[in-house]
Amino acid sequence: MSVKQLPKWNEMAIGGVIANPGNSLEYKTGDWKVLMPVIDQEKCTRCRICWYVCPDSAILELDKSYITKKGRTYKVTYDVNYDFCKGCGMCAQECPVKAIDMVPVEVA
Amino acid sequence: MTMIEIRWHGRGGQGAVTASEVIASASILEGKYALAFPEFGAERRGAPVRAYTRITDSPLIPRTPVERPDVVVILDRSLVRRDYIEGLKEGGIIVANVPLKPQELLDKLGLAGQYKAATVDATSVALKWLKANIVNTAILGALIRSTGIVRLDTVLEVIKSRFHGKIADVNVMAVKDAYDSTQLSWG
Amino acid sequence: MEELKTRRPIPLSTNYAIAYAARDLDVDVVSAYPITPQTTVVEKVSEFVANGELDAAFIHVESEHSALSAAIAAALTGARAFTATASQGLALMHEMLHIASGLRAPVVMSVAMRSLSAPISIWNDQSDIFNARDAGWVIMFVHTAQEAYDTVIQAYRIAEDPSVLLPVMVAYDGYVMSHTTEPVVVEGRESVMKFAPKRQYPYRLDPDRPVTIGAIVPPEYYYEIKYQQVKAMEGALPKVDEVDREFGKAFGRSYGVMECYMCEGAEALIMANASYAATLKSLLPDAWKQGYKVGLLRLRLYRPFPLRQFVEYTSNVKSLLVVDRSISYGAPYQGPLANEIAGAKLKEDLGFNLISVVAGIGQRTMENEDFIALARLAWEGRTRKFPETVFYGVRE
Numbered sequence: 251m252s253v254k255q256l257p258k259w260n261e262m263a264i265g266g267v268i269a270n271p272g273n274s275l276e277y278k279t280g281d282w283k284v285l286m287p288v289i290d291q292e293k294c295t296r297c298r299i300c301w302y303v304c305p306d307s308a309i310l311e312l313d314k315s316y317i318t319k320k321g322r323t324y325k326v327t328y329d330v331n332y333d334f335c336k337g338c339g340m341c342a343q344e345c346p347v348k349a350i351d352m353v354p355v356e357v358a
Numbered sequence: 359m360t361m362i363e364i365r366w367h368g369r370g371g372q373g374a375v376t377a378s379e380v381i382a383s384a385s386i387l388e389g390k391y392a393l394a395f396p397e398f399g400a401e402r403r404g405a406p407v408r409a410y411t412r413i414t415d416s417p418l419i420p421r422t423p424v425e426r427p428d429v430v431v432i433l434d435r436s437l438v439r440r441d442y443i444e445g446l447k448e449g450g451i452i453v454a455n456v457p458l459k460p461q462e463l464l465d466k467l468g469l470a471g472q473y474k475a476a477t478v479d480a481t482s483v484a485l486k487w488l489k490a491n492i493v494n495t496a497i498l499g500a501l502i503r504s505t506g507i508v509r510l511d512t513v514l515e516v517i518k519s520r521f522h523g524k525i526a527d528v529n530v531m532a533v534k535d536a537y538d539s540t541q542l543s544w545g
Numbered sequence: 546m547e548e549l550k551t552r553r554p555i556p557l558s559t560n561y562a563i564a565y566a567a568r569d570l571d572v573d574v575v576s577a578y579p580i581t582p583q584t585t586v587v588e589k590v591s592e593f594v595a596n597g598e599l600d601a602a603f604i605h606v607e608s609e610h611s612a613l614s615a616a617i618a619a620a621l622t623g624a625r626a627f628t629a630t631a632s633q634g635l636a637l638m639h640e641m642l643h644i645a646s647g648l649r650a651p652v653v654m655s656v657a658m659r660s661l662s663a664p665i666s667i668w669n670d671q672s673d674i675f676n677a678r679d680a681g682w683v684i685m686f687v688h689t690a691q692e693a694y695d696t697v698i699q700a701y702r703i704a705e706d707p708s709v710l711l712p713v714m715v716a717y718d719g720y721v722m723s724h725t726t727e728p729v730v731v732e733g734r735e736s737v738m739k740f741a742p743k744r745q746y747p748y749r750l751d752p753d754r755p756v757t758i759g760a761i762v763p764p765e766y767y768y769e770i771k772y773q774q775v776k777a778m779e780g781a782l783p784k785v786d787e788v789d790r791e792f793g794k795a796f797g798r799s800y801g802v803m804e805c806y807m808c809e810g811a812e813a814l815i816m817a818n819a820s821y822a823a824t825l826k827s828l829l830p831d832a833w834k835q836g837y838k839v840g841l842l843r844l845r846l847y848r849p850f851p852l853r854q855f856v857e858y859t860s861n862v863k864s865l866l867v868v869d870r871s872i873s874y875g876a877p878y879q880g881p882l883a884n885e886i887a888g889a890k891l892k893e894d895l896g897f898n899l900i901s902v903v904a905g906i907g908q909r910t911m912e913n914e915d916f917i918a919l920a921r922l923a924w925e926g927r928t929r930k931f932p933e934t935v936f937y938g939v940r941e
Contacts, residue, residue, distance in 0.1 A: 253765045256766070258769065259770070259772040259773050259776070264747075265648045265649040265758070266648075266767075267758055268758075268760055269748055271755040383726060386727070391728055392727065393725055393727050394725065395720070395725035396724060417728075419727075419827055420823075420824040420827045421721050421823055422912050423910060
C-alpha cells in the first residue's frame, strides 16, 4: 500500500495515541520469516518449553488430544500461529527432544 | 507622588533584603506601588549585600539597581563609609546603625550640610530584643521615623504576618524601640 | 468590575505569585525539583499542600528530568499537573520537553529564566528558554508578578483546550522578577476555577478505556503526528488571544499577545520581554524627552509567534532594535530572537532596519542609562545600518 493512501494528519489520533486497544492483531508479522517451525507431533513430549520461549506468543497450546503411533495419548497439541511467527527459531533451538524443524518457507 | 528610591547596605544575615521587602510590602498594603529586590549575589553570611526599594503611585517602576537613592540605609557600622553613600540625592537621608548623634555622623563623613541623617544604635536594640545581631527590624523603626514613607502600624502588621509567635513579638518591640530612640539631624 | 478594581493587592514575589496561581487552579499533581532562582515557587506550593490549602500530590523527585516525566504522566491520566524550573533544570528536562509536546500533555511549567553553565552562573539571562524554544511548547513571557499570576491561570485554559492540547511555559526573569516583591491581586480559588475549570485529556490513561500512549511510530505515520503539532501550534495563536480577552472580562486585566507601548508617533521600536520590558516602560518617557521617539514592542506570546501583530506594529517604523539575552553562537545574527525577526522581516517584506543587540548576559547590570542608550541605538538605527550583532556592555 502506498504511504499516500494512509490516514491524513487530521484523521489520526493526536500524539500517536493508539485508541483501539489490541490492534496489533491486525498487524500480521508472519510473512517476515524465511524458515518456519514445524512440530513433529510424534516426537513432541508436551513439555511446553516452546510455548514459554516464543517471543511472539506464536506457539499455540490447543485443547486437542493426540494419540501417538505407539498409543500414547496427549490431551493437548502444540501448533504454530504462522500469522505471527517470525521464524526466529528459538522454539527449535530450545526443544529438548528436537521435535521442531526449521524448514524453508515456500515462495508463493 | 514622585518615586522614592531606597538603597540598603548590610551584611549577609542582617536582614537587609527582608527589610527592603517589609517596607515595600507595607507600601503596597497602603495602596502604593512598590518593588523590593536584592542585588543578587550568592548570599553568604557576612558578605556585603545591597537591596533596593522603590515606592511610587504608578505601576511603571524600573527594575534596575538604584543608583540615585533618596534614602541610603546602612545596617552595619563597618559599612558607614562615604563610598556607600555614593549617588545619594542632594538633601537625601542617611539612615545608619551607629551609636553616634546624626550630626556627628555627618561631620565624620564630611557630609554636613549636604545630607540629612538619622541614627540609631540598632545593634544594641537588636541584642536587647532579639538576642542576635539581626538589625533589620530595628533599622526599619529608624527609617519610618525619619522618612514617614509608611505608617508604623502597617509595618508592624507586615512583621506580624511574616514572623510568628514570640519572634514576631520581639521584632515588633525592636521596631518600636528603634523608632523611639532614633535621632534626627533636623530636630 | 468596580468590585474587582478595589480588590486589595498583596505584596508577593513573582515566584510566590505563581505558587498562588497553582493553588487557585487547584492543581492535582505538583512534581518539581528545587533550583535557584525557582526554589521559592516549589517551597510555597509545598507549604500550601502541607497546610491543606491545596489538595495535591506533591511528588518529590530526584531530578528535573523526573519532575517533568511525572508531570507528563500525571497530565495523561487526566490530572492537572504543574511543575517549575530554571536553567540547568530546564536543560536536564530537554528530552522530556519534546515528549510533553509530542504526547500533547497539557502540563504548565513556570520558568525563572537563568543563564546556563559553564562557567557556573546562578544569575539571570534567557539562555535556558531560548535553548528550549523548538521543543513544541507554547511559550509566554511575563513582565510583572501580576501578569505571572494571571498568565499561569490563562496557561491552563490554553493548554487544556481540546483544540490546543500543548504544554505551556510561563517565563520570567530570575531574581529581577522571581525575587522581587511587588503588588499582586490574588483572585482566589472560586473565581479562578470558574474561569479555568478542569478539562481532561481526551485519551487519558483509564483502565476502563484502554489506550496506548507513547508507542513507537514508523516513518509512514510519524511525520503526520508532528504535523498535528504544527497545526495545534497555529491554532493556539487565536486561542491565546481569546483566553486573554475572556480573562480581561472576568478579572479586569488583559495583556494581548504582543504589546506596543508608546508606539504612537514612534519612529523606532525596541523589542524586549520580561523585566527589560517593564523597565523600558518606565524609562521610555525619559528617552522621548531626550528626543528619541522610541516605542516598546513587548514580546508576550513567543510560541506561537504573533506574526500578524508584529507586522501591524512594525510596518511603519524605521528601525527595530531586538534585545536578546542569550547568544546563538555563530548564527547570522548572534541573538536568537533577532535572527528569527530577520526571517519575519524577509517573509513579510518589512522595511525597518534591524538592530541585533545582546545584553544582560549572566545578569550583567543594566542601569537606567543603559536602557536610554538602547533607545539611542534604536533611534540611530533609523538612518544607520548595524550589520553585526552589538554585544552591549562587553569589555573588549
